Amino acid sequence: MRKFILITAMAVLAFLPLRQAESVDSTQYWMKISAADKFQRSLVADTGVAIEAIADDYVTAVGNLEELKHLRERGLKVDVSFPLTAKMNFPPQDQEFHDYGELTAELRSLESRYPNLVKVFSIGKTVENRDIWAMRISGDLAHADQLPGIIFMAGHHAREHLSVETPLRIWMNLLERYANGDERVRRLIDGRDIHFIPAVNPDGLEYDIEGGRYHMWRKNRRLNADGTYGIDLNRNYGYKWGTGGASASPGSETFRGPTPFSEPETQAVKNHIEAHQNITVLLSFHTFSKLILYPWGWSYDGVENARDKAVHETMAKKMAEWNGYTPQQSSELYVSSGDTNDWSYGEYKMISFTFELDPASMWNGGFYPGAGVIPEVVNKNTEPVLYLLEYADNPYRVLEADPVF
Ligand code: 0X9
Ligand code: ZN
Numbered sequence: 001m002r003k004f005i006l007i008t009a010m011a012v013l014a015f016l017p018l019r020q021a022e023s024v025d026s027t028q029y030w031m032k033i034s035a036a037d038k039f040q041r042s043l044v045a046d047t048g049v050a051i052e053a054i055a056d057d058y059v060t061a062v063g064n065l066e067e068l069k070h071l072r073e074r075g076l077k078v079d080v081s082f083p084l085t086a087k088m089n090f091p092p093q094d095q096e097f098h099d100y101g102e103l104t105a106e107l108r109s110l111e112s113r114y115p116n117l118v119k120v121f122s123i124g125k126t127v128e129n130r131d132i133w134a135m136r137i138s139g140d141l142a143h144a145d146q147l148p149g150i151i152f153m154a155g156h157h158a159r160e161h162l163s164v165e166t167p168l169r170i171w172m173n174l175l176e177r178y179a180n181g182d183e184r185v186r187r188l189i190d191g192r193d194i195h196f197i198p199a200v201n202p203d204g205l206e207y208d209i210e211g212g213r214y215h216m217w218r219k220n221r222r223l224n225a226d227g228t229y230g231i232d233l234n235r236n237y238g239y240k241w242g243t244g245g246a247s248a249s250p251g252s253e254t255f256r257g258p259t260p261f262s263e264p265e266t267q268a269v270k271n272h273i274e275a276h277q278n279i280t281v282l283l284s285f286h287t288f289s290k291l292i293l294y295p296w297g298w299s300y301d302g303v304e305n306a307r308d309k310a311v312h313e314t315m316a317k318k319m320a321e322w323n324g325y326t327p328q329q330s331s332e333l334y335v336s337s338g339d340t341n342d343w344s345y346g347e348y349k350m351i352s353f354t355f356e357l358d359p360a361s362m363w364n365g366g367f368y369p370g371a372g373v374i375p376e377v378v379n380k381n382t383e384p385v386l387y388l389l390e391y392a393d394n395p396y397r398v399l400e401a402d403p404v405f
Contacts, residue, residue, distance in 0.1 A: 026228055026251050028062050028216065030362075034077040035059050038300070041334035047071050048247030050218060050232070050254050051334055053289055053361050059334075060362055062216070062253050096371040097161050098168060099209060100130065100202045106168065107135055107198070114175050116141070117189060124268030127222045128203040132268050135198065137171065139190030148393040149193040149279035151350075152385070153269065153340065156233045156286065158204025158217040159367040162357055162377060163285040168198050169378045170385050188389040193278055200265050201233055214368055220265055222257075224250035231257040234286075235336065236266045237343035240298040245336030256338050269340075273348065281392045282344045282352045283385070287367060290325040291356040292316045295345045297330030298337040303345065307396060311351055314398045315391070319384035325355065351395045353388075355381065 031049065035041045036057045045051055047070040049063030058079070063071075071078050098106055111120045119141055122131035138144040155164040177185040199205055203221040208214060219230025228251040235246035238260030242248070246256035261267050273279060294312040295303055303309045316327035330341065341352040358377045359369045391398055 026064060028064055028253065029068065031061050031063060031068065031071070032079045033059050033061055033071060034079065038332055038334060040076070042245060042331070043074055044071065044076060045245040045254070045334040045336050047074070048249055048252035048254050052366065054333060055361075062218070064251055064253075066249070067252065094368075094371050096374065097165050100199065100206050103164065103168065103199060103202075104131075104133065106172070107133055110135065110172065110175060114179070117175060117178065123197065123272045124264055126201070126203045126265055127220055127263070130202045130206075132200065132202065132265060133198060134272060135171070135196045137175070137189060137194040137196065138192060139186070144193035145276065145278055147191060147193040147278065149195065149276055150281045150283075150388060150392040151195040151197070151273065151276075151279050152283050152285070153197045153200055154285040155199035155201050155205055156284065156340065158201055158208040158219065159214065160285075160287040161205065161208070161367070162287045162369065162373070164199050164205065165371075165374055166357055166377050166381055167196060167285050167385070169374065170382050171196060173378070173382065174385075184386070188386060192389055192392055193276070194389070195272070195276065195279065197269065197272070200269060204230070216367070218253050219255065220263055222263065224255070226250050228255075231255050231263050233263060233265050234340060235338040236261060236263050237338050237340055238270070239338070239343035239346035241338045243298050243337040245298075245334060246338050254336065260338070273344065277348075279348075280350060281388050281395060282341070282350045283388060284340045284352075284354045285357060286354055287357045288359050288361075288365075288369070289356040290323075290358055290360050291333070291354075292319055292323070292325045292327040293330040293333070293341065293354040293356065294327075295330060295341045295352055297333075297339045297342050298335060300331050300335065302329060307399065308345075308349070308351070310399055311395050312353075315351065315388070315395065316353065318398070319353075319387060322383040322387075323355075323380040330354065355384075357381070 035044050047067045049061040049067045051059045051061045053060045107120045111118045119136045123134045124132050152167050154167050178189050201220050208217040219232050222231050232254045235254050235256040241260035247254045320327045344350045345352040359365045
């Protein structure tokens with residue numbers, strides 16, 4: 001059945017007159033675009049489509065008809081394309097994912113179960129006036145600012161529900177391990193100031209599941225001047241903002257917004273991080289592709305400071321031993337500007353990572369792999385989280401333990 005829809009969609013699209021591509025049509029399409037290396041992928045990203053998965057000689061991406069036209073104008077071959085109009089119901093097993101209300105309740109419950117370890121508070125309001133929750137975890141909450149700090153974030157992109165679920169459950173488990181007397185977990189939580197923003201884009205997350213079906217939504221829910229919705233929050237951070245791979249068109253999946261930090265969601269993250277200068281390490285969870293990414297994303301060059309480069313590479317490689325993901329510089333994927341890591345490293349010199357969690361590809365479920373994958377993904381990403389906690393006091397220590405130059 002799926003094959004039939006695909007073939008029909010391919011046929012429909014193949015005969016779409018270009019004229020139609022010029023009209024304002026906000027429908028998004030899955031596209032399979034020939035692109036053999038990071039340079040061709042950057043050319044693709046620069047049209048404004050959101051690249052979602054990469055294979056040897058092509059990428060799969062989501063974009064609109066205008067972007068399809070630009071791709072073709074640049075001589076890029078778009079092999080397959082079909083509209084994202086499929087109406088999927090939540091598969092029953094997906095009920096296990098936390099929606100915003102359940103997430104809020106879960107955080108409150110953790111706070112009341114572990115009052116000496118957990119504090120939950122809002123770091124600001126979204127476009128639709130939802131609270132953006134932060135959970136702070138430490139064995140010494142009163143003096144946490146004086147401890148080495150680390151921040152975990154998730155849910156920048158609406159449809160990446162597994163990115164919210166995974167760190168949330170990792171923290172639920174680690175708090176339980178603390179309560180059960182796990183020595184290592186106790187030492188790490190006692191000695192660190194841990195920040196966790198589980199849903200940077202709750203408006204998007206809620207919209208994506210509105211009406212009991214998935215909407216394949218990525219951005220926030222800002223109503224743009226031209227009537228389209230959404231800014232890509234992972235193109236809205238203020239370091240090298242707007243320099244490439246981030247669209248200036250409001251209807252695009254990767255619309256960077258009118259100005260850096262134009263969005264209350266990225267502004268809230270900025271304010272929070274500015275207020276906590278003890279934070280040395282940042283990890284932002286996304287899905288999917290099984291990757292560990294580090295800066296730069298805006299440039300093909302690696303970070304200029306050799307030690308910082310070595311720390312990122314060493315830590316990424318080590319974490320890959322546990323989760324089996326591929327460690328690489330972000331721009332190896334494609335160049336794009338305004339992402340979280342470029343800003344957190346560029347502005348604050350935090351050691352910064354993005355995990356693109358499971359699955360490996362859209363053929364394995366893409367953004368909607370089903371709740372069945374949660375336990376495995378939580379399991380294999382727990383050790384990387386503990387490792388980052390371990391070295392948050394001085395990430396450069398990894399160079400002593402495992403020298404690379
Ligand atoms: O494009 C993104 O924002 C991230 N991938 S996702 O599929 N979750 O949307 C990757 C960001 C990597 N950063 C750069 N390439 N700059
Ligand atoms: Zn993402």
